[in-house]
Amino acid sequence: MRFAGKVAVITGAASGIGKAAVLKLAAEGAHVFAADIDEAGGEAVAAASNGRIDFIRCDVTRADDIEALMNAAAVRGGGIDILFNNAAAAGDRAPIDEITPEGWDRTMDLVLKSVAMGIRYASPHMKGRRGAAIVNTASVAALGAGYSPTAYAVAKAGVLHLTKVAATDLARYGIRVNAICPGFINTNIFTSSLEVPDAHKEQAKAVIADMSAGAQPVARGGQPDDIANAVAYLASEEASFMTGTHMLVDGGLTIGQRHAWDPEAPGLFDALVAMEDAARAGAPA
Numbered sequence: 001m002r003f004a005g006k007v008a009v010i011t012g013a014a015s016g017i018g019k020a021a022v023l024k025l026a027a028e029g030a031h032v033f034a035a036d037i038d039e040a041g042g043e044a045v046a047a048a049s050n051g052r053i054d055f056i057r058c059d060v061t062r063a064d065d066i067e068a069l070m071n072a073a074a075v076r077g078g079g080i081d082i083l084f085n086n087a088a089a090a091g092d093r094a095p096i097d098e099i100t101p102e103g104w105d106r107t108m109d110l111v112l113k114s115v116a117m118g119i120r121y122a123s124p125h126m127k128g129r130r131g132a133a134i135v136n137t138a139s140v141a142a143l144g145a146g147y148s149p150t151a152y153a154v155a156k157a158g159v160l161h162l163t164k165v166a167a168t169d170l171a172r173y174g175i176r177v178n179a180i181c182p183g184f185i186n187t188n189i190f191t192s193s194l195e196v197p198d199a200h201k202e203q204a205k206a207v208i209a210d211m212s213a214g215a216q217p218v219a220r221g222g223q224p225d226d227i228a229n230a231v232a233y234l235a236s237e238e239a240s241f242m243t244g245t246h247m248l249v250d251g252g253l254t255i256g257q258r259h260a261w262d263p264e265a266p267g268l269f270d271a272l273v274a275m276e277d278a279a280r281a282g283a284p285a
């Protein structure tokens, strides 16, 4: 019961990582205000609880919605101890030579500005509260190319830097700010933006689950609970000496090149050894 007596606000709470974090913090004693644009999904998460979870509808691209969310949580909960800025989606999928200004802005609003405004409107309610902690969802996409669409990757890199800068702004109030960088996690994020019928989405989810199992050195698909466990740690007193940094929870996805851990994916060194073997066997060059 690490969060007994604590009040938490979690965005993107109706699905995936956010939902897992809501259930984890509530199970450990927090009163959780679960926010999402998906009302049916959010109400279902709250209904499954023992009264410790309240759903509040919030579109994180709207600063007025975020301000209302934080004010409501603070009034009903008596303040805010934990904020998990987690809601996002893939955003505009165009490469940099094709993206429109509108697509760029829409993605920045959803993925980066939402986190900034979450901190902006929650922090006045967190000042001076013992153990106050903010966790922002960044991504492996913040650390390198090839994990996501371009605008999303840039916005997530912004989330990482925002985390550092906000940690300095808020240290004087005793508020810690950290980020989590998930790897490839089995959630709806890969299919929610697909413009295909639901039956196709189910097929796509099966393909993604299969791909995720072999995508990294740890030989299983990443699950929302893998991230929720790390978020709970960062939000807890156990992490009280951590601020302005991030935790990478990716099953080793970003360790290095695939051939380093996958015997089915030979790299340059394997090719050289094969050449050596062939030369020893007397094969022509």
Ligand code: NAI
Pocket (backbone or CB within 6 Å): 011, 012, 013, 014, 015, 016, 017, 018, 035, 036, 037, 038, 041, 058, 059, 060, 061, 086, 087, 088, 089, 110, 137, 138, 139, 140, 141, 181, 182, 183, 184, 185, 186, 187, 188, 189, 190, 192
């Ligand atoms: P998900 O699609 O399962 O959940 C995202 C939730 O955010 C949904 O409930 C959705 O309704 C909500 N949401 C979307 N737009 C919103 C808005 N404007 N206002 C309020 N709520 C909104 O996806 P997942 O994977 O759980 O994503 C959670 C976070 O994790 C996101 O920030 C995502 O970028 C990040 N992430 C996910 C990874 C993965 O492999 N699944 C990898 C790295 C980062």
